[in-house]
Amino acid sequence: MTGTEGTVDQGARIRATGVGLRLRGGRDALRGVTLAPPPGRITGVAGGSGAGKSLLLETLAGLRRPTDGAVLHDGLEPAAAAVPFGFVPQDDILHRGLTLRRGLAYAARLRGADPAEADRVLAELGLSARAGQRMGTLSGGERKRASIAVELLTRPRLLFLDEPTSGLDPATGARLLDTLTDLAARGVTVVLTTHSPADLDRCDQVVLLGPDGSPAATGTPGQVLRRYGVRDFAAVYAAVADAPGDRGTSGARQGTEKARQAQEPEETEETEEPDAPQGPEGAEGFRDVRGGHGAARTPHRRRRIPGAVRARRPGPLAQWLLLTQRAGELLLRDRPAAAIVVGSPLMIVAMFALLFRPGAFDPAAPSPSASAMVLFWIAFGAFFFGLAYGLLQICAELGVVRRERLTTLRLGPYLASKVTLLLPVLALADALLLVVLRAGDRLPAAGAGVYGSLFVTTALASAAGLALGLLASAAAADPARAALALPLLCFPQVLFSGAFVPVPLMAEAGRALSTAMSNRWAFEALGAGVDLETLWARGASPLGPPLLASYGDSFAHAPWTRWLILAGFTAVLLLMAGWVVHRRCPTPARPLGARRARPRRPRGPRRPDAPDAPDAPEEHGRPPGQQLVRGDSPSATGTRSR
Numbered sequence: 001m002t003g004t005e006g007t008v009d010q011g012a013r014i015r016a017t018g019v020g021l022r023l024r025g026g027r028d029a030l031r032g033v034t035l036a037p038p039p040g041r042i043t044g045v046a047g048g049s050g051a052g053k054s055l056l057l058e059t060l061a062g063l064r065r066p067t068d069g070a071v072l073h074d075g076l077e078p079a080a081a082a083v084p085f086g087f088v089p090q091d092d093i094l095h096r097g098l099t100l101r102r103g104l105a106y107a108a109r110l111r112g113a114d115p116a117e118a119d120r121v122l123a124e125l126g127l128s129a130r131a132g133q134r135m136g137t138l139s140g141g142e143r144k145r146a147s148i149a150v151e152l153l154t155r156p157r158l159l160f161l162d163e164p165t166s167g168l169d170p171a172t173g174a175r176l177l178d179t180l181t182d183l184a185a186r187g188v189t190v191v192l193t194t195h196s197p198a199d200l201d202r203c204d205q206v207v208l209l210g211p212d213g214s215p216a217a218t219g220t221p222g223q224v225l226r227r228y229g230v231r232d233f234a235a236v237y238a239a240v241a242d243a244p245g246d247r248g249t250s251g252a253r254q255g256t257e258k259a260r261q262a263q264e265p266e267e268t269e270e271t272e273e274p275d276a277p278q279g280p281e282g283a284e285g286f287r288d289v290r291g292g293h294g295a296a297r298t299p300h301r302r303r304r305i306p307g308a309v310r311a312r313r314p315g316p317l318a319q320w321l322l323l324t325q326r327a328g329e330l331l332l333r334d335r336p337a338a339a340i341v342v343g344s345p346l347m348i349v350a351m352f353a354l355l356f357r358p359g360a361f362d363p364a365a366p367s368p369s370a371s372a373m374v375l376f377w378i379a380f381g382a383f384f385f386g387l388a389y390g391l392l393q394i395c396a397e398l399g400v401v402r403r404e405r406l407t408t409l410r411l412g413p414y415l416a417s418k419v420t421l422l423l424p425v426l427a428l429a430d431a432l433l434l435v436v437l438r439a440g441d442r443l444p445a446a447g448a449g450v451y452g453s454l455f456v457t458t459a460l461a462s463a464a465g466l467a468l469g470l471l472a473s474a475a476a477a478d479p480a481r482a483a484l485a486l487p488l489l490c491f492p493q494v495l496f497s498g499a500f501v502p503v504p505l506m507a508e509a510g511r512a513l514s515t516a517m518s519n520r521w522a523f524e525a526l527g528a529g530v531d532l533e534t535l536w537a538r539g540a541s542p543l544g545p546p547l548l549a550s551y552g553d554s555f556a557h558a559p560w561t562r563w564l565i566l567a568g569f570t571a572v573l574l575l576m577a578g579w580v581v582h583r584r585c586p587t588p589a590r591p592l593g594a595r596r597a598r599p600r601r602p603r604g605p606r607r608p609d610a611p612d613a614p615d616a617p618e619e620h621g622r623p624p625g626q627q628l629v630r631g632d633s634p635s636a637t638g639t640r641s642r
């Protein structure tokens, strides 16, 4: 087993105090939510559609910074506590092209867990029989369990699930709840959102959100039902929805205010000592892990979980190798994508060979305009291969990347893996382009030095295109929108390359814009590489000298000067792509709606009465723990919005 054999304490403690969340535009999505999911138990967050369940889950996980109030994990800000947690989003986020076992094995190795853990979690979730099946072909319920399996590889102490049973038939949903109950029994604090009355019935604690995002009731399922004087949760939903008025109106607030008043005594009961050891006489409604309401609650002692894994995080090099291997396997398994990657350059090479006449570079009878066009299309072809390869790389798997960023994934190795996999293929396509065009006499008869220079230029043009594609892919909401960006990114590269309208003839603004086009620099490097100036100035065509005059000094600079510019473009675009991915992947250290907070671990032993202790009273009007972030002014902590 990789990683250190060790133990993991009983489920982590979460405490949310007066949590409010204001959306952009000023609407309050959550108001005054106070709760303490019992450690090692299941807490269900319920409420009507749009009540704020998903937002609350993200806030509890530390992925969103609340506008008001505080969320603490084990008594600390989530970033400082660094409690290992799993977050299973509503959508199935998996690499559908991989088999279940391969996908889990990669996920395990990336998280620093033993790949053999994959078999353990598959068995735990009843998926062993599906291990060899492609994830794209799993049923909805199986995919949901696979998604949970990924999070169990490192045995988290906290597990958040957004509507895990949505879309499942009742029997499959019940089996999933069995699994979660088992996990809770083994010391994982589970928090889930759900619309299903059956799920709520099986939770240890239920938090019901009213239509205005305030807690309408909190307690054991039995307590919540009794509070509303009804027999099942369907009736509770109806009662909450019956609160007059729309979300956010005073009527709705009054409705949920009433309910809140009704729940306050229980809230105290549940949140003051959520994990205090309790026997059968403990809080009403807590049940045995497999029992029904009112059954004895299992005594809550710190337990050691045998075989628990404290992950040894793979270093950047190991991550890069692993991610490159996974990206390669994904590409090979996705036959249509592999066919496009290999086939599209072949098609473009064939088209170029058919388009141009031979002999444009023959000094005895040159065709100056044709030679410029041949070079432009080579430059553009190389750029286009790269752009097209990069464009779908990140947006198609951003969900997976988000989850992996919560564990160990570093962006440097991630982007490097894309370049490592795709650049050699691109370089091969570029080489093929040059070989075919030379073989058909569409390029000059020149030595290895000239062709070496042409090859370096095309490879760098492809690298710049790839980096631009990766940046656009990182920024795109989904693959369809990324594909829409293709013409938008190509047009300026054609218009401002300096091939059709030479740079000296461009308007001032166009000339300035052309400096931002990698294609311009690739075109100039190719022209310099084949010594277009000499061909046009001394060749037999009378069109050469005037054409050369219009292009000015475009081809007068040594190719290496342009290579440096192309390499600079590539580096800057890759850095920007990394920054965009970073921005789009919230973590407890950089939650949504907040500037980066530097987590601070308190030095030395913590006194129970210290201001950052979990149960410390409010100080100067601030909820406990809020002052943990270095440099955070009270106003910054309290007023950040998304």
Ligand SMILES: Nc1ncnc2c1ncn2[C@@H]1O[C@H](COP(=O)(O)OP(=O)(O)OP(=O)(O)O)[C@@H](O)[C@H]1O
Pocket (backbone or CB within 6 Å): 023, 024, 029, 047, 048, 049, 050, 051, 052, 053, 054, 055, 056
């Ligand atoms: N990124 C966002 N920007 C603006 N509004 C948002 C954003 N995310 C959520 N909302 C709004 O906040 C409210 C609560 O959203 P949330 O997704 O938490 O609801 P929910 O209770 O999980 O709903 P459902 O049960 O339908 O999934 C909704 O009105 C939603 O439109």
